[in-house]
Amino acid sequence: MRIPCPLCGERDAAEFSTIGSAPPPRPSADAPMEDWHAYLHLRDNPAGLHAELWQHIHGCRQWLRVMRDTRSHAVASAEACRP
Amino acid sequence: MRYSALALLRHALTGNRSWTPAWRDPAPKPAYDTIIVGGGGHGLATAHYLAKRHGITDVAVVEKGYLGSGNVGRNTTIIRSNYLLPGNTPFYEHSMKLWEGLEQDINYNAMVSQRGVLNLCHSDSQRDAYARRGNAMRLAGVDAELLDAAQVRAMVPGLNLDSVRFPVKGGLLQRRGGTVRHDAVAWGYARAADSRGVDLLQNTEVTGIRVQSGRVLGVETTRGFIGAKRVGLAVAGNTSRVASMAGLRLPIESHVLQAFVSEAVKPMIDTVITYGAGHLYVSQSDKGGLVFGGDIDGYNSYAQRGNLPVVHDVMECAVQLFPSMSRLRYLRQWGGIMDMSMDGSPIIDRTPVEGLFLNCGWCYGGFKATPASGWCFAHTIATGQPHALNAAFRLDRLASGHVIDEKGAGAQANLH
Ligand SMILES: Cc1cc2nc3c(=O)[nH]c(=O)nc-3n(C[C@H](O)[C@H](O)[C@H](O)COP(=O)(O)OP(=O)(O)OC[C@H]3O[C@@H](n4cnc5c(N)ncnc54)[C@H](O)[C@@H]3O)c2cc1C
Numbered sequence: 001m002r003i004p005c006p007l008c009g010e011r012d013a014a015e016f017s018t019i020g021s022a023p024p025p026r027p028s029a030d031a032p033m034e035d036w037h038a039y040l041h042l043r044d045n046p047a048g049l050h051a052e053l054w055q056h057i058h059g060c061r062q063w064l065r066v067m068r069d070t071r072s073h074a075v076a077s078a079e080a081c082r083p
Numbered sequence: 084m085r086y087s088a089l090a091l092l093r094h095a096l097t098g099n100r101s102w103t104p105a106w107r108d109p110a111p112k113p114a115y116d117t118i119i120v121g122g123g124g125h126g127l128a129t130a131h132y133l134a135k136r137h138g139i140t141d142v143a144v145v146e147k148g149y150l151g152s153g154n155v156g157r158n159t160t161i162i163r164s165n166y167l168l169p170g171n172t173p174f175y176e177h178s179m180k181l182w183e184g185l186e187q188d189i190n191y192n193a194m195v196s197q198r199g200v201l202n203l204c205h206s207d208s209q210r211d212a213y214a215r216r217g218n219a220m221r222l223a224g225v226d227a228e229l230l231d232a233a234q235v236r237a238m239v240p241g242l243n244l245d246s247v248r249f250p251v252k253g254g255l256l257q258r259r260g261g262t263v264r265h266d267a268v269a270w271g272y273a274r275a276a277d278s279r280g281v282d283l284l285q286n287t288e289v290t291g292i293r294v295q296s297g298r299v300l301g302v303e304t305t306r307g308f309i310g311a312k313r314v315g316l317a318v319a320g321n322t323s324r325v326a327s328m329a330g331l332r333l334p335i336e337s338h339v340l341q342a343f344v345s346e347a348v349k350p351m352i353d354t355v356i357t358y359g360a361g362h363l364y365v366s367q368s369d370k371g372g373l374v375f376g377g378d379i380d381g382y383n384s385y386a387q388r389g390n391l392p393v394v395h396d397v398m399e400c401a402v403q404l405f406p407s408m409s410r411l412r413y414l415r416q417w418g419g420i421m422d423m424s425m426d427g428s429p430i431i432d433r434t435p436v437e438g439l440f441l442n443c444g445w446c447y448g449g450f451k452a453t454p455a456s457g458w459c460f461a462h463t464i465a466t467g468q469p470h471a472l473n474a475a476f477r478l479d480r481l482a483s484g485h486v487i488d489e490k491g492a493g494a495q496a497n498l499h
Pocket residue numbers: 120121122123124125126145146147148149150151152153154155156157158159160161162287288289290317318319320321325340341342376417418419420421445446447448449450451452
């Protein structure tokens with residue numbers, strides 16, 4: 001698996017680390033418990049394109065928002081982002 | 084047909100021409116009392132215990148491929164009950180006891196081999212943690228022994244205890260742990276369930292779950308609609324996809340775990356060894372191949388294959404622990420898709436949909452759980468209530484804060 005870092009070019013996945021799904025917007029502090037439960041624990045877990053966060057830890061250290069197909073591991077896009 | 088030494092002899096003398104198929108290949112009936120989705124270890128065990136313990140035989144197991152094509156035929160066959168937390172220990176110990184009587188129960192040779200599972204430790208703090216775990220196990224009536232380095236050296240020849248960076252300080256041994264022939268577990272449960280009248284429907288994919296007014300009515304399949312009063316899901320790595328057919332969104336991510344087998348060598352490792360400084364577990368199959376694996380790849384996947392960084396990591400750990408393995412070639416490698424839960428523990432429970440039951444979240448450790456999982460799931464489906472043994476494996480435990488997090492890693496599926 002290779003990830004096209006917008007700063008370093010296409011690099012081996014071993015240079016990156018992931019925290020998994022790109023999280024949805026954070027609920028407000030006074031949101032009901034169900035919203036926090038969904039935010040923290042529940043996942044769409046799609047078979048297909050999946051938005052996820054990777055960091056180029058052994059490269060430029062930039063966080064990336066990666067669109068990747070979970071059925072083939074093919075990376076469709078990678079954009080710099082703030083986690 | 085009952086299997087026995089006498090039957091073996093009789094068939095040998097008649098040229099092995101009169102063996103009959105181990106199970107039927109029936110056409111789906113229009114409706115069943117209970118449908119189990121997923122013909123892996125857990126689904127087939129559930130069908131067996133539904134029929135045998137609860138007398139519910141109007142049951143179909145619906146499997147999209149062939150029986151045992153999922154994780155039950157892809158795992159590294161290790162069984163153990165060396166858990167720490169109260170929600171887990173009695174359940175896994177019940178599973179161990181069922182393994183101990185399994186072959187008599189289902190009249191099938193599953194090659195249950197209690198060769199021991201030895202978890203190595205490499206630092207004083209890790210030894211303290213294992214002492215604590217061993218004590219918790221013994222308090223719960225499970226066998227555990229803490230070994231020092233000399234005892235480990237005597238028990239496992241060929242092990243490199245003297246690495247400068249990660250010396251082996253000792254280990255936690257569960258002698259009743261070991262390995263079981265994984266395919267035989269699927270086949271044995273399948274045959275036992277079939278013999279009590281359960282229909283095993285292979286090459287039948289569930290494509291929808293019919294729900295009306297909050298109650299399940301049956302499943303849509305590639306062979307048409309099949310009605311059912313009760314439906315139990317045991318689809319391992321595909322849980323999110325199948326459960327979403329009934330509108331459920333779950334605390335589950337699908338991840339890939341790889342496993343490896345080396346070329347066959349003479350007897351070298353007669354137990355199961357796990358490395359505490361990296362992640363590696365290794366045992367030797369009866370054919371002589373070393374069977375080993377390590378960490379999950381760490382990203383969501385439905386691909387049933389992994390990538391090279393983990394291969395590299397697992398091989399490094401193996402060679403560090405057993406330097407002689409550097410001369411071996413590995414023969415085969417594969418991946419399986421597992422449902423990683425948010426606290427690393429499983430779910431066996433009812434769902435908000437009346438008549439729909441859920442068995443999932445087994446992460447990379449559900450093979451050892453197969454008998455108890457089927458036993459508890461059958462109980463939950465038959466009585467509508469969880470058994471005391473699976474009472475902690477609730478679907479709503481994350482929402483209420485009653486997590487069972489053996490690793491203490493938090494809601495980060497790829498760290499469990
Ligand atoms: C490489 C690897 C090594 C492992 N090692 C160990 C180990 O050493 N010890 C241990 O305890 N555990 C281990 N595990 C974990 C263990 O294998 C699993 O937790 C366990 O097998 C899951 O339960 P199962 O047997 O029912 O799953 P499966 O065998 O995967 O059964 C699920 C079935 O559901 C079917 N299915 C899916 N979707 C549908 C649908 N829509 N319609 C119909 N059928 C469907 C699938 O085809 C599959 O046959 C390992 C897993 C892997 C991948």
